Amino acid sequence: MNKLIAAIGLTWIAAGTAQAGGNVDAGKALTEKYACFSCHGKDYNTPIDPSYPKLAGQHRDYLAHALTAYQRGDGANGRNNAIMTGQVKPLSKQDIQDIAAYLHSLPTTLATHR
Numbered sequence: 363m364n365k366l367i368a369a370i371g372l373t374w375i376a377a378g379t380a381q382a383g384g385n386v387d388a389g390k391a392l393t394e395k396y397a398c399f400s401c402h403g404k405d406y407n408t409p410i411d412p413s414y415p416k417l418a419g420q421h422r423d424y425l426a427h428a429l430t431a432y433q434r435g436d437g438a439n440g441r442n443n444a445i446m447t448g449q450v451k452p453l454s455k456q457d458i459q460d461i462a463a464y465l466h467s468l469p470t471t472l473a474t475h476r
């Protein structure tokens with residue numbers, strides 16, 4: 363019985379990961395390509411400046427929303443930040459989903475996780 367519950371649980375987790383529309387491996391490759399760790403820290407828990415946000419384990423939809431907001435810039439639902447505006451320029455919608463899935467998958471020190 364416990365095994366059955368565990369199997370159902372794992373299936374549910376796997377389905378959740380796939381459903382998100384973000385690919386963790388592709389997201390990892392993108393963060394390496396664009397060196398996001400150079401500011402946010404190599405484990406995404408230890409940013410180089412205390413005013414820079416921790417990203418590891420942050421909610422996936424929040425991360426995707428934030429990156430999209432930097433792309434929008436000024437205006438409705440936009441974020442204007444001199445540093446991040448440049449960072450998000452080359453990202454496609456799929457890139458954003460992949461990056462969000464990857465960062466969400468990382469072990470976190472954020473109190474908001476789970």
Ligand code: HEC
Pocket residue numbers: 393396397398399400401402413414415416417425428429441442443445446449450461
């Ligand atoms: C040069 C330093 C730097 C680099 C490189 C950088 N970031 Fe950032 N990032 C920041 C700063 C500073 C902020 C906070 C900006 C603000 O106040 O809105 C931020 C904010 C964010 C946020 C919003 C987090 C939140 O809690 O709202 C996300 C998501 C993010 N960055 C992802 C990335 C990704 C993905 C990359 C690589 C493509 C990247 N960053 C590269 C400095 C950087």
